[in-house]
Amino acid sequence: MADIDLSSIGKTFAGTPALQDITTRFDDGAFIALLGPSGCGKTTLLRILAGFEEPTAGSLHIGNREMANAQTGANLPPEQRNIGFVFQSYALWPHMSVRRNVSYPLEIRGLSRAETRRNTDAALASTGLERYADRMPSDLSGGQRQRVALARCLVSDPCAVLLDEPLANLDVALRATMQGVFTDFHKRTGATMVYVTHDQAEAMAMADRIAVMDQGRIQQFDTPQNLYERPKNRFVAEFVGRGTVVPVQQFRTDGTAQQARILGTEVSVQSAQHAARVSHVCLRPENLTITETGHLRSKVARVTYMGGKYLLETVTDCGARLFAETRARFDVGAQLGLTITTPWAFSED
Amino acid sequence: MMSATKHQGGSRSEDRLLSAILVLAICLTLAPVLRLFVEGVTDQGSPSLGLMRDVLAQPSTLGALKHSLVTAGFGTLVSLVLGSAFAFLVALTDLRAKAALVFCLMIPMMIPPQITALSWTQIMGPSSVLLKTLGIAPPLGAKQPLYSPEGIIFLLGIQHMSIIFLTLRAGLRAIPQDVVEAARISGAKGLRTWWQVVMPLTLPSLAAGTAITFVTALGNFGIPAMLGIPAGYATLPTLVYQKLAGMGTTVLAEVSVLAMLIGAVAVAGILVQRLFQSRQKLHLVGSTSRPLALPLGAARLPVEICLWAVVFAILVLPMFGLLATSLVPAYGVSLRLDTVTLASWYEVLFRQPVTSRAFTNSFGLAAGASVALMVICLPLAWLMERRQTRLARLFDSLLDLPYALPGVVLSIAMILLLIKLPFTEATLYGTIWIIFLAYIARFFAVMFRPVQASLKQFDPAMDEAAQSVGASLYRRLRDVIFPLSAPAAAAGAILVFLTAFNELTVSALLWSSGTETLGVVIFNLDDSGETGMASALAMTIVLVVIVLMALIQLFSRRFPKGVVPWQT
Numbered sequence: 001m002a003d004i005d006l007s008s009i010g011k012t013f014a015g016t017p018a019l020q021d022i023t024t025r026f027d028d029g030a031f032i033a034l035l036g037p038s039g040c041g042k043t044t045l046l047r048i049l050a051g052f053e054e055p056t057a058g059s060l061h062i063g064n065r066e067m068a069n070a071q072t073g074a075n076l077p078p079e080q081r082n083i084g085f086v087f088q089s090y091a092l093w094p095h096m097s098v099r100r101n102v103s104y105p106l107e108i109r110g111l112s113r114a115e116t117r118r119n120t121d122a123a124l125a126s127t128g129l130e131r132y133a134d135r136m137p138s139d140l141s142g143g144q145r146q147r148v149a150l151a152r153c154l155v156s157d158p159c160a161v162l163l164d165e166p167l168a169n170l171d172v173a174l175r176a177t178m179q180g181v182f183t184d185f186h187k188r189t190g191a192t193m194v195y196v197t198h199d200q201a202e203a204m205a206m207a208d209r210i211a212v213m214d215q216g217r218i219q220q221f222d223t224p225q226n227l228y229e230r231p232k233n234r235f236v237a238e239f240v241g242r243g244t245v246v247p248v249q250q251f252r253t254d255g256t257a258q259q260a261r262i263l264g265t266e267v268s269v270q271s272a273q274h275a276a277r278v279s280h281v282c283l284r285p286e287n288l289t290i291t292e293t294g295h296l297r298s299k300v301a302r303v304t305y306m307g308g309k310y311l312l313e314t315v316t317d318c319g320a321r322l323f324a325e326t327r328a329r330f331d332v333g334a335q336l337g338l339t340i341t342t343p344w345a346f347s348e349d
Numbered sequence: 350m351m352s353a354t355k356h357q358g359g360s361r362s363e364d365r366l367l368s369a370i371l372v373l374a375i376c377l378t379l380a381p382v383l384r385l386f387v388e389g390v391t392d393q394g395s396p397s398l399g400l401m402r403d404v405l406a407q408p409s410t411l412g413a414l415k416h417s418l419v420t421a422g423f424g425t426l427v428s429l430v431l432g433s434a435f436a437f438l439v440a441l442t443d444l445r446a447k448a449a450l451v452f453c454l455m456i457p458m459m460i461p462p463q464i465t466a467l468s469w470t471q472i473m474g475p476s477s478v479l480l481k482t483l484g485i486a487p488p489l490g491a492k493q494p495l496y497s498p499e500g501i502i503f504l505l506g507i508q509h510m511s512i513i514f515l516t517l518r519a520g521l522r523a524i525p526q527d528v529v530e531a532a533r534i535s536g537a538k539g540l541r542t543w544w545q546v547v548m549p550l551t552l553p554s555l556a557a558g559t560a561i562t563f564v565t566a567l568g569n570f571g572i573p574a575m576l577g578i579p580a581g582y583a584t585l586p587t588l589v590y591q592k593l594a595g596m597g598t599t600v601l602a603e604v605s606v607l608a609m610l611i612g613a614v615a616v617a618g619i620l621v622q623r624l625f626q627s628r629q630k631l632h633l634v635g636s637t638s639r640p641l642a643l644p645l646g647a648a649r650l651p652v653e654i655c656l657w658a659v660v661f662a663i664l665v666l667p668m669f670g671l672l673a674t675s676l677v678p679a680y681g682v683s684l685r686l687d688t689v690t691l692a693s694w695y696e697v698l699f700r701q702p703v704t705s706r707a708f709t710n711s712f713g714l715a716a717g718a719s720v721a722l723m724v725i726c727l728p729l730a731w732l733m734e735r736r737q738t739r740l741a742r743l744f745d746s747l748l749d750l751p752y753a754l755p756g757v758v759l760s761i762a763m764i765l766l767l768i769k770l771p772f773t774e775a776t777l778y779g780t781i782w783i784i785f786l787a788y789i790a791r792f793f794a795v796m797f798r799p800v801q802a803s804l805k806q807f808d809p810a811m812d813e814a815a816q817s818v819g820a821s822l823y824r825r826l827r828d829v830i831f832p833l834s835a836p837a838a839a840a841g842a843i844l845v846f847l848t849a850f851n852e853l854t855v856s857a858l859l860w861s862s863g864t865e866t867l868g869v870v871i872f873n874l875d876d877s878g879e880t881g882m883a884s885a886l887a888m889t890i891v892l893v894v895i896v897l898m899a900l901i902q903l904f905s906r907r908f909p910k911g912v913v914p915w916q917t
Contacts, residue, residue: 052813077361078816085817091810095832104828105818149814156818 002063010057033207051078084153237282278345294337381762427506432513440521458511461851462571471670481683520554560622568755675885693881715849722796756854803837
């Protein structure tokens with residue numbers, strides 16, 4: 001087990017930058033999610049950690065071993081990194097039984113037969129696969145295949161486990177179960193896990209910390225709560241959770257109280273400490289209350305039933321689209337008043 | 350994102366291994382072609398086009414060129430008509446027993462051309478045993494109608510119709526069913542759908558198939574040799590053969606110019622084919638999961654009878670001719686219960702030393718080439734798929750050349766390259782090794798392409814998973830990649846074996862006493878008038894071919910898509 005250190009990692013494919021200046025540290029034993037829209041570079045970053053790609057700039061350390069360094073051209077091949085990798089397609093070897101798939105890493109390491117058998121049995125037991133040991137991968141369901149892939153990458157006790165959208169090919173119900181399997185597994189083994197996904201609910205549910213990526217950069221690396229409640233910039237505010245970013249027209253601090261003029265009304269806002277100035281606020285449904293006397297007049301444009309509550313998409317007089325939640329039903333076209341309560345403000349260039 | 354990252358990364362040991370195998374493969378396949386080119390444009394070591402000018406000005410060259418173009422051109426036309434009729438009917442309509450029909454249509458391509466020619470001469474002409482037996486033989490002294498340009502054209506057409514059939518059928522299968530259904534919903538009926546929707550979409554594959562058929566017909570040696578030489582009608586490949594057989598290696602420089610001439614026409618054809626094939630990739634979006642089956646209605650039975658009658662005429666009838674000839678005591682005797690004898694079979698299979706020698710040679714060459722090619726192609730195809738270096742891509746685009754170029758061209762190139770080994774006085778000319786190396790070069794693509802097709806469908810994560818658990822390149826090749834591509838490699842090996850076993854064009858110029866191949870023996874037996882023995886041997890080979898093809902067919906379900914050539 002070891003920390004993962006990335007310093008100024010960059011990667012270009014045929015002149016097109018896929019990753020730019022990634023400097024961060026994944027702590028030992030943490031469950032990290034890399035979250036972002038497709039094409040943001042998250043899979044590339046994961047494959048650099050595994051050694052399938054070489055960075056074109058910067059260096060990578062796992063523990064005190066240097067894995068890759070673009071300056072010296074050093075790059076430890078994947079087979080020497082002792083890292084586990086779970087693929088989106090599972091990548092089980094179709095010509096080997098479940099047991100052989102799981103025991104293969106030990107075979108490579110030249111363990112004795114008895115030891116191989118003991119460790120394999122343990123890995124199969126911890127993923128609940130004892131009964132399927134002699135089946136072929138083609139006889140298994142999607143969830144079972146994913147468990148085999150997990151067992152295979154655990155059996156050799158890797159210093160980190162990398163997961164590339166492992167649940168993307170499973171149905172919704174199975175996804176929830178497998179999320180449980182992953183978190184349980186993480187708790188039990190304490191392995192460092194780096195998990196790539198484009199599904200924020202998945203990232204929020206499992207990860208200790210999430211790196212939100214866009215256009216080859218980490219936009220914010222934080223806890224799930226902070227990402228939602230205290231986004232650093234417009235991209236994070238709009239990508240994580242439901243929210244509308246609107247510009248701040250006027251801003252003044254008065255000791256600890258911060259006041260801003262938004263959509264023509266004066267409201268108190270929250271922002272990072274010592275923020276000299278802010279330019280935008282993020283309005284989430286929690287920041288909006290529907291009141292008769294609300295000073296922000298708006299019209300209901302769309303109503304979506306969310307089970308127990310309704311999501312209203314409203315348009316204000318000045319044209320901004322805001323999302324509000326309510327237990328009462330409104331019709332499309334209804335006029336209502338909104339009150340804004342302490343939204344999160346940030347500075348965006 | 351995956352596609353952009355797929356071919357990067359990995360270890361340096363892969364780079365080293367790739368370079369080593371790639372250099373070996375280039376030496377084996379492309380060096381002879383290069384050597385031939387150098388020969389044509391130099392005269393005793395200095396660049397010169399003088400020889401080329403002289404040879405091209407000879408009337409025999411121009412005559413042979415004209416004959417080649419005429420027979421290959423019209424032969425392609427015959428293939429086009431037959432092959433496309435079958436392809437459209439099989440791919441688009443609800444005919445029954447399609448699999449059997451396709452299998453039968455593949456047999457002409459797999460039967461060596463000299464046997465095709467031999468079998469057809471046995472059902473025509475005044476001395477045909479079959480016609481005599483049936484009492485409908487033309488009077489003695491009448492001409493054998495196949496010893497003519499028309500005969501060559503007709504047989505070339507039949508021999509190569511499978512190529513048109515296969516490429517067109519593959520193109521038709523790529524047409525999404527909904528495209529045709531949309532036309533029908535819009536009100537287009539039967540032939541109109543075919544003409545306005547299906548035809549325009551298949552034109553590229555039809556054109557590509559036509560070009561490759563032309564090139565193959567141009568390089569064909571067996572048919573013009575068996576039919577044209579008796580008629581005094583020389584094509585370029587037979588002219589090369591006659592010159593080399595008559596005057597030995599003294600005319601090597603001259604025939605290499607002829608070989609280059611054939612090569613130039615062939616390359617033009619290949620370029621046309623590439624052009625059309627690249628156009629093909631543009632359109633066609635949609636599901637192709639279900640093959641089309643437009644109902645023929647009441648016409649179905651008559652159409653089926655018609656198609657099977659054609660199959661009977663081009664496949665079964667000539668075989669009857671061969672069989673009849675092989676069962677009579679002397680050529681020209683009619684086959685009756687009291688004349689039937691297995692003497693020819695016994696003589697050729699068990700008594701003639703040349704046959705058993707040729708059988709050993711052909712078997713050894715074919716098996717050796719299959720194994721050697723498997724050993725080279727498996728790792729090479731894998732590494733080229735993983736690491737697309739510029740050299741690897743260049744090789745990928747050129748490796749079909751020794752197979753696509755007419756066999757005569759390759760043989761001349763091989764002689765030039767190996768008649769005097771560099772830095773020594775030794776020669777490989779006249780030994781079995783020159784044939785072996787020529788087979789390696791010629792059948793490289795036959796082995797490489799199926800393996801490549803199967804590896805293209807291979808999930809790179811399979812290999813990366815093994816890499817991430819610590820398996821070295823050697824372990825990954827042994828434990829993951831070889832087992833998974835073994836079926837494709839087996840199919841490739843059987844195909845190489847099948848083609849090499851019957852091959853004539855290459856060995857016709859390279860054999861010498863003691864290194865005869867089966868193809869050469871049949872050709873020589875027929876040439877020396879031993880038609881009965883030639884027929885018996887040819888029948889044996891046809892049986893071997895059909896058994897091997899049936900074997901592939903039997904295991905075809907275990908192969909990935911695109912591996913078995915008649916199931917693409």
